[in-house]
Amino acid sequence: MSILKKFLNYLVTLILSFWQWLLKHLGILSAPKVVLVFDAGDYFVGSYTKVKLKITGSPVLTLDDLYFTIPDGPKAGTISLCQDKEFDPANPDIMLCIGYEPGDYRLQCYNKSTSALMSEEKFSVTTIWTDNKVGASRSFTGIVTGYSAGSAWGGGPAAPQNLNVIPQSGTKRIAVLLVDTSSERYSTTIADVQAIKDKWMNSLINGVTEGGITRSVKQFYREVSYNNIDITADVFGPVQLPADFDTYFNADGTTKGAFNQAAITAGDGLINYNNYEYLLCVSQPVHTTDAGGNIVRAKAAWPYSSIGKWGPYSTSEGDKSFGIMSMPHDWEEADGRKRYQTISHEFGHNLGLLDQYTPSVPGRNLDDWELMDFERNWPYFSVAHRMMLGWLPATNIVQYNFSSMATPVDQSTTLQPIEAAPAAGQASAIEVRIADGWNYYFEYRKGQAAELGDKQLPTDSVVFGTDVVSAPWVPPISRPVILLLNNDADGDGSVLTNGKDYKETDHTDPTFPTDFKVGVSGINGSNASVRVQYGVNSKPDPSIRPWPRPDHQYQSPDIEVRNDRNASNPEWFNVPWVGHDNTVAAQVRNNGSLDAPGVVVHFAVKDYNVGGAPESPLGTVVKDVPAGGAPIEFTTSWNPPAEGHFCIIVRIELYQRPDNPAIVEMTELNNLAQSNYDRFISASASPAERMITYVTVGNPYPVATQVYLIPDQTNPLYRSYAEFMWLWLEPAETRKIKLMFEYDHTNLFKGPLSLGVYESINVIASNNDHKINAEEIQRKYQDVPNKVNLACMIENPHDNPRHSKYVLGGAEVEVVTGKATQFVRFGNDGDTLYGQVLVKATKAPARGKVILELFFADVVKKYVTVKLDDNGQFFFRLDKDVKQILGYFLPDKGYGDCYSDLLKL
Structure with a gap:
């Protein structure tokens, strides 16, 4: 800058300062003033509130001119300066995240340049909450492990089901x-x-x-x-x-x-x-x-x-x-x-584990056979619960899969008492696969002299049969997970002593009658002989697996949403692309031994939810599904609206053979699946971006009840927010809960930070060990997505007292961070389309691809993907029939996405 320009700038500044002094002296212009505005009253521990800033006077101050502090530190609360889509620069706000200790505290605002105190407001923290209809909000950070949905049906197609679910x-x-x-x-x-x-x-x-x-x-x-x-x-x-x-x-x-x-x-x-x-x-x-x-x-x-x-x-x-x-x-x-x-x-x-005494099924609840039904006589868990908890190895379980047998079975197994530790070469239980997700189990129950449980069984030293339906279940449910087997025709029932048997005859099988029989002999206090007999099954069983898939708790492994975005970048696998063309694909298997022509599959969508939300149809597809278990793909098209986040549902209609309606599938229990998942990029800038979404929760019961939201997250560099942690819902009522997510590595320095079970740090101290620790944590997690799981529990309102709770549903959010980007050029020179994407803050070239959505005169459109060069630029030769173009920047890791303006040719 020349000496003359410097002198002129100095002169202008001097003149402006003089006029400001004169106007203030004459009372025409007031000094800068900041008022902190937020709701009066006490704040619940761990909640949050937005604080509005009313800024007046001159010179006009902006948020960048101010800093905020809470003198009592993190026990009182912390402050987030991240901004979301609701932020209004003319009426700025900050987020006050309430601390962990009740008391009376102060929030202060200072002028950065003068260190003058601009404003101070008091607030109180409490653990008293008097609204029984709506719960407190919650903000949280760190690594927080919550409810786990387990694994779909447990085990696998060839392994016993219900294994290692939790x-x-x-x-x-x-x-x-x-x-x-x-x-x-x-x-x-x-x-x-x-x-x-x-x-x-x-x-x-x-x-x-x-x-x-x-x-x-x-x-x-x-x-x-x-x-x-x-x-x-x-x-x-x-x-x-x-x-x-x-x-x-x-x-x-x-x-x-x-x-x-x-x-x-x-x-x-x-x-x-x-x-x-x-x-x-x-x-x-x-x-x-x-x-x-x-x-x-x-x-x-x-x-x-x-x-x-x-x-x-x-x-x-x-x-x-x-x-x-x-x-x-x-x-x-x-x-x-x-x-x-x-x-x-x-x-x-x-x-x-869930209660097994409700819903009541006359004559079939487990009562004193199972701790989760009635503890009065201190019984152990039945075999399915031991399997779910990972205590019984697959090698100690004898399997029969009657849903796909080709030859009859007549086989005897010697069972050791389930109370005895599993031993190599010994059988502890028998699993009979009726269909995927539905099994019978037989175990030998014999109280042991040296042990505490199973000392007051209804009948000691018996083979005990249970009927087990695997998770997930959709409340209100009609039965518990585990029931006694039905009493059979000769009255031997599910509790078998020497010479007794359990027998079923399937008259609906095309080759009926097909007999299933389990006979017991040789009970001697040390073991029992169990003989299993069954004819050939010849039924279809079209099925689809429910959530979860191994890497996403609330997605079915058999549902996939495809679009050009996830075709170009696998990080967006199975994520709907709003406002664009998507294909929903469902894999349906027939694990029965009879072909299933004309299987009807219904596709539906509902709001991003944790249970109880209404559905809207997407389409119905009919296909043949041969026996043998090889998947057949059913697909439908979907273009979700530009605003919203969604859950896909796939439902197989109850199957009956078109040529013989008397032939009905094995079970409807495996005919429903859903995927409930969303993904965001929290763009890092100054300040960082806070993302907002909503999750729907509904009450499926005919009477009012309470639901609980149970969120967790995996990355300590993020903060997550939930508008309510519990809600009282009337019959059929639905509510939307606001969720927010932000990337803010300064969380490491704001207060205590949990890093999982048995570990937390507090790096607000100034010693070098804490600083090194924080730097290591930031390096470890800064490029790792934050997975937020949202489980929802609902109380069974028919249970008095309301002791029983069920998983109503769940959702998952994946949040990554990346540098905020923008299209700085997007236009055409004749038939050449050009564009450039830069990082907002530094103007450095962005790295990634651009998906071009090309619109033609006859409403036809297509997608084309082009890669950016080292300068963040691209060039593309256009067809002469293209009328409009929209660009979407699909970033490499470390960058945020963005859209261009719509270009009309």
């Missing part, structure tokens, strides 16, 4: 927290509290001696898991919740949505949550005096547990998920069931 092994660490409410506190007498702690530790770990036998949950799970898992525990408290009993518990004693976080927060000063995966909340009941002057128990918690791990919950160690249990401290004295029995049942929920 595998559990290793040491399970439980924190036991005594917690009370303002309605009634725990005793202040140390001896009284210690007696309560001792009761719970004895039931869990140390053992309770009764009749010369020492019993504990720890020993029970060692035995039932064949030493695959162990349990440790520590007791903490009592801690006090600030509000009354009714604030945290429903009238039936089940917990309200805010209770878990409130209890976790209350125990945060005592418990290092890095050391535990599970939390058992032991609460103080509320007593009153009756008309006769007697003290009576008026209110108490009812045993209630999370299915798997729920969360994330805000702690001083970062955001974490836990398996949660809630029980009153006097459960045994008040109800009569032993603590160790009920804890064993509730902990089964934490491992991922």
Whole structure:
């Protein structure tokens, strides 16, 4: 710059400064002012709120001229400067992410250039939540592991099904927290509290001696898991919740949505949550005096547990998920069931198992044969649950697949007691494949003298038969996962002693009658002989696998959405391209032994959802599916609207042979699949981009009930937001929940950060070890996608108390980050189309491809993919009939995508 230009710039600045001084002095122009505007009231621990900035005065300040701080640090909250599509530069905002410790705090705004305090507003953090219809919001960061959907049907086509669906092994660490409410506190007498702690530790770990036998949950799970898992525990408290009993518990004693976080927060000063995966909340009941002057128990918690791990919950160690249990401290004295029995049942929920007593199926519920039905006599898990938990190897299971047999079977197997540890060369169970996802199991149940469980079976030393339907299920469901086999014609039923048999005759088979018979002999306390007989099956069974596929929890491995974007870049595999042509393909198999001509497949779409959303049809396709299991592809076309995110459903109509309607498929239980998935690029810029989507949740029950959203994520450089964590929904009601995702590596320096089970860091300190740690974490995760799983649990409203919960559904979001890009040129010179894509911030060339959408006069269009050169440019020779062109930049890793303007020729 010349000396003259410098002098002129200085002169202009001097004149402007003088006029600003003069106008202020005359009271015509006011000084810059910033007002922080956000909702009055208390904020729930771990929630979030947008803070609007009202900026007035001169010189006019922008967001870049300001910085924000919370003097009390991350316990009070943190600030995100990321911006989303709702951001208005004329009315800017920041995000206040509420911290983990209740209290009164201040949010401050300073002028960067002068360090002057521009504004200060107070806010309060609490664990009291009084809205029973709508839950609190949640923001979270770190690596948070939540509910796992398991694997579709377990095992595989050649392996036993239901294997390793929710595998559990290793040491399970439980924190036991005594917690009370303002309605009634725990005793202040140390001896009284210690007696309560001792009761719970004895039931869990140390053992309770009764009749010369020492019993504990720890020993029970060692035995039932064949030493695959162990349990440790520590007791903490009592801690006090600030509000009354009714604030945290429903009238039936089940917990309200805010209770878990409130209890976790209350125990945060005592418990290092890095050391535990599970939390058992032991609460103080509320007593009153009756008309006769007697003290009576008026209110108490009812045993209630999370299915798997729920969360994330805000702690001083970062955001974490836990398996949660809630029980009153006097459960045994008040109800009569032993603590160790009920804890064993509730902990089964934490491992991922559902109740088996509901829905009720007369004569077929498991009752005292299964811990997840009724724990009063402390039975072990039945064989299907042992398989799902990964405790029984495939080598110890004898398989029969009657859905595709070519020759009759007449074979005997010697079963050892299921209570005995699986041994090489020994059979522990028999699986009879009725159809994919539907199996019968036979096990020999014999209580062992040296073990705790199965000592009070309804009948000891018997072969026991169950009917098992594999996950996933769509609530409301008509049956539990595991049922007793139907009672057969001669009344032998599902519990077989020597000389008894279970028999079915299939009169609908084309070669009927086809007999299935399981006979039992040789029961001697050490083993049992089981003879399996079956004729040749000749039925069709068109089927499709439900979610999950191995790498995506809420996608069917048999559904694929294809388009030009994922054809050009496999990172977008199976992701719909909104506003463009897509093909939906479904792989349908017939694992039966009879051909299935004329199979009808319906395609549908619904809002991106976690269950209960209405569907819209996409099309119906009819094809022949030969027997033998080789897949036949069914396809339909779909052009999703430019705004929205979706779930694809494929449903096989109940199959009957067109030439003989009496021939019906094996089962409808394997006729439904869906894929629910979305992918975003959170463009990195200054500030970074926050992405917004919505997920739909609905109530399929005819009465009102409560649903819980359980999100998690895999990358600590991201922050995720959920508008509500629980909702009360009326019959058939649906709600949309806003979800937001942002890439922000400064999360590493804002507060405690969980890196998974038993590990968290806090790098806000200035020492070099923390700085190195943060740099290593950023290098490790900056190019790794963030997978956010969104499971939804729904309470069975017909269960009283509402102890039963089911997986309503789930969705998955994959978020990657990349430098924000833009088309800086997109035009034509005659029949030559040209364009250039640059990084917004640096103007450096972008790396990737451009997909050109070419529109012709007769409404025909086609897609062409061209690669950018080293300067971020491309050139393409146009057909003379092209009338309009839209460019889409499909980025390489590390870049964000973008669209061009529509070019009209």
